[in-house]
Amino acid sequence: MxxxxxxxxxxxxxxxxxxxxxxxxxxxxxxxxxxxxxxxxxxxxxxxxxxxxxxxxxxxxxxxxxxxxxxxxxxxxxxxxxxxxxxxxxxxxxxxxxxxxxxxxxxxxxxxxxxxxxxxxxxxxxxxxxxxxxxxxxxxxxxxxxxxxxxxxxxxxxxxxxxxxxxxxxxxxxxxxxxxxxxxxxxxxxxxxxxxxxxxxxxxxxxxxxxxxxxxxxxxxxxxRFDGGVRSVEAEFARPVDDPVVSGQIASLPGVSGWSRVDASRITLSLKADGDSRAELLERLAALKLGLVSFRESRSALEEVYLREISTGEGG
Amino acid sequence: MSAPTATMPAAPTAGDGTLGVVPGTFQQAMILSRYQLRDYLRSRRFVLMMSIVAVVGGLLTGLIAYFRPAGVIGSATDMYGTLWGTSASGLILFAGIIFGGDAIAGEFQNKTGYFLMGLPIRRATVYAGKYTAAVAAAVVSTAVYLAIIVGNAVYYLGPGAFSDGSALLESFGLAVLYLLALVGFVFLFSSLFKTSLYAVLVVAVLFLFGFSIIQDLVVGLIHIEPWFLLSYVANTSNSVINYPFVGVPAHVSHSPLLGTTYAPGYAEAIEIMVGYLFATALGGLALFEREEFS
Structure with missing residues (x-):
């Protein structure tokens, strides 16, 4: 049994x-x-x-x-x-x-x-x-x-x-x-x-x-479950990236729906994407030659769903 | 809106099954009491209890050796009556509180219950196992004290030490019965509180002060026998040696100076102690069965 x-x-x-x-x-x-x-x-x-x-x-x-x-x-x-x-x-x-x-x-x-x-x-x-x-x-x-x-x-x-x-x-x-x-x-x-x-x-x-x-x-x-939602990735650069560069070059890349700054050289990108387009985004970011040193999901799918479901439950 | 129902589909299993066939209630109680007793015998409280026994026993031995009071070493009855009869119930009270006070409350307070209660064992079995261990630990310390006294008697009286051995045995039997009832009483309060200190304090205050005040009031003002008090019958282990005439049918004496005094007959004392044992065991168990580890 x-x-x-x-x-x-x-x-x-x-x-x-x-x-x-x-x-x-x-x-x-x-x-x-x-x-x-x-x-x-x-x-x-x-x-x-x-x-x-x-x-x-x-x-x-x-x-x-x-x-x-x-x-x-x-x-x-x-x-x-x-x-x-x-x-x-x-x-x-x-x-x-x-x-x-x-x-x-x-x-x-x-x-x-x-x-x-x-x-x-x-x-x-x-x-x-x-x-x-x-x-x-x-x-x-x-x-x-x-x-x-x-x-x-x-x-x-x-x-x-x-x-x-x-x-x-x-x-x-x-x-x-x-x-x-x-x-x-x-x-x-x-x-x-x-x-x-x-x-x-x-x-x-x-x-x-x-x-x-x-x-x-x-x-x-x-x-x-998460696919219809917004996923975020964190990109880190070898040197500081100015806001105009982020809004002008990075935020306009396909699939990126928004961004926020972590610190001078790190930004969080909100994107509507699956695994394939993340790969594409990584390639495009690297092609910008801004000194990309790291690119990773800022939260796992579970974390995203967890936070979303909990905040929905809280009425948020 | 009701919570969603979640059913997760079956996945194949190939486990070789859980080991062991859970033993019966009695066997589990004995297993538990064995380990609990081992814990008691290695604990500081046991060292404390044995230290008290050693100090009291040592003092008595020393004082007798120094003063050699004829009223004490004159006969086996005198010796057992003085050294054992007058102190047994006090020693048992202390042992019962020390070993039983936190037996149940400690499971909640110290979180040892989380280890034990996750096992396939009934709460009644845990209660019985712990009760048995507490009684056994108290009996061990009481028996050591008795051995010191018998050792003294043999030293001073030789073979004559055993001339009144039956009274001593009866006294020890009554003392153990009192211990059984007392530990039951202590367990009841230990089940009532989730904090060991409260259980210990309540029982200590009740037995050291509360019951004697109630006894005085009942006898002095209401003029009835305080048969319902466990402390009233506790002294039977003394009277069986020192006042062997006390017993059925007459156990009431009147004196113009002291007023009316009562002493329980042996049969009555046994009934009361057995009654306490069952009533407190059932009450304590009922409380423990309902207590939550929250």
């Missing part, structure tokens, strides 16, 4: 505040879904209801077809999760914490030993395996938490901002881990507000704002 998660009319109210408003979302199969939204959008609230840390006001969450609210033990049996940055009993070592986690999941001692070795190696914590967790930094604890969530080789993995607290190297390593998980054909549902991370590792995205699902689609379709 393909791994799946599903939210049916999932709603959470805290008093009069609606944190999540009748969320309907179903994901099935080996796929990595980025769950996006600004702070307070309801991402963590959703994930907490998927792991029974909080209870829905209405609706239900299902993992592999089993209701988390009705049978948390069975529902979470095939799910590894990481919500916020959990603390582990401080006097336990990573080996012991994972041993406890594995034992509670019903893994055999030899399975626990083998998998502990694998997952600690994966999160680069092998040399700390017998040290007390209480002395670890937040980033180290987060690595152990990621290891714990993968210990039982679950087919559904729920991650709430997994790179929180990690240094840039740690963040890159987490992305590698998630990519590795994808190869093992699991369903990964992760919240993040690091769009580059989502673009890097996810196949699909779901965008939430003010507790409402704005859209849910593949990354490829997000780019299509």
């Amino acid at each position: 393909a791994p799946s998660i599903e939210a049916r009319q999932l709603t959470k109210r805290f008093g009069s505040f609606v944190a999540l408003d009748h969320l309907d979302l179903a994901v099935e199969g080996a796929v990595c879904v980025g769950f996006l939204g600004p702070n307070g959008a309801g991402k963590t609230t959703t994930l907490k209801m998927f792991t029974d840390l909080i209870f829905p006001t209405e609706g239900e969450a299902f993992i592999n077809g089993i209701s988390v609210q009705r049978d948390r033990k069975r529902a979470l049996a095939s799910c590894g999760d990481l919500i916020e940055t959990p603390e582990i009993y401080p006097s336990l070592s990573p080996n012991e914490a994972l041993e406890m986690s594995g034992a509670l999941r019903g893994m055999r001692p030899e399975e626990i030993r083998d998998r502990t070795r694998v997952v600690l190696d994966e999160v680069k914590m092998t040399e700390w395996a017998d040290k007390k967790v209480g002395k670890f930094s937040k980033g180290m604890k987060q690595r152990i938490n990621i290891a714990a969530s993968l210990l039982s080789d679950p087919d559904v993995v729920i991650l709430d901002e997994p790179s929180t607290g990690l240094d840039p190297r740690g963040m890159a390593e987490v992305r590698d881990i998630i990519r590795g998980l994808k190869k093992e054909r699991r369903l990964i549902f992760m919240s993040s507000h690091i769009l580059s991370e989502v673009v890097d590792v996810c196949d699909r995205v779901a965008l939430l704002n003010h507790g409402k699902l704005l859209f849910s689609d593949t990354l490829a379709n997000v780019a299509l």
Whole structure:
């Protein structure tokens, strides 16, 4: 059976505040879904209801077809999760914490030993395996938490901002881990507000704002969604470019709909274009011989769609 | 406008499945209690508790060795009655608060619950596992204190130390029962608050001051037996050694000087403690089941 998660009319109210408003979302199969939204959008609230840390006001969450609210033990049996940055009993070592986690999941001692070795190696914590967790930094604890969530080789993995607290190297390593998980054909549902991370590792995205699902689609379709809109590129020159030059020579190039200045030698060009005409624009810019040294999208398609959808939701 | 419904199509999977078959509730509770107890035994609070036991036990041993009071070392009953009977309930109160005070509240406050509750385990199992570990840690420290006292008795009385061993065993049994009820009580407050300090303070104030004031008022003004107070029956582990005549049927005495005093009979004390154990366990569990990690 393909791994799946599903939210049916999932709603959470805290008093009069609606944190999540009748969320309907179903994901099935080996796929990595980025769950996006600004702070307070309801991402963590959703994930907490998927792991029974909080209870829905209405609706239900299902993992592999089993209701988390009705049978948390069975529902979470095939799910590894990481919500916020959990603390582990401080006097336990990573080996012991994972041993406890594995034992509670019903893994055999030899399975626990083998998998502990694998997952600690994966999160680069092998040399700390017998040290007390209480002395670890937040980033180290987060690595152990990621290891714990993968210990039982679950087919559904729920991650709430997994790179929180990690240094840039740690963040890159987490992305590698998630990519590795994808190869093992699991369903990964992760919240993040690091769009580059989502673009890097996810196949699909779901965008939430003010507790409402704005859209849910593949990354490829997000780019299509964006096609009718305005994309921007940033061009950097080796020397300052004057306004008359920009308005006279650059802004009049085909496909350019507007421009703004970043600094003396960098400008942002708004354009209605697809990939091919961007290539054309690059060639034309280079032909102007203004000393073009860099030409790149100032925002990814996801970022553009994210900002547009969020600002639409805000009434902007 | 309602939120859009999103269904993402199935993709093929070839995973080899999740490892492990989740154990039953009892087995999970035992696994959890084993690791929780390990955490307790390595914790500063355990060092604190054992330090208190060592200091009190050491002081008693030293004072007896120096003064050799006949009223204490004259018989096993005197020795156990003085050294164990009068101090057991106080020690248990301290141990119960130290090991149980933050057991549930700490899961929220320290965020350890996020690690635990993401696992396929029922909240009732977590509650039972943590309760068992807290009781076990408190029993360990209480047993060490008892061992110091028995050691003293053997030193001064030789084989005679065991002449009244049954009363000591009964006393220890009642002390453990009191501990079970007390930890249940502490867990109830630990479930009520998400901050450990509040739970610890409320229980400490209730047992050190609140209940004794209520007991005095109930006895002095209303003239009824304060059977509903756990602290009232706590002293049974003392009276079973020092006042073995107390018990059913008569457990009320009248004195022109002191007025009416009550002492619970053993059966009554056991009933009250078991009642507290179940009532507080159910109440605490009901609270924990509804508490959110928000």
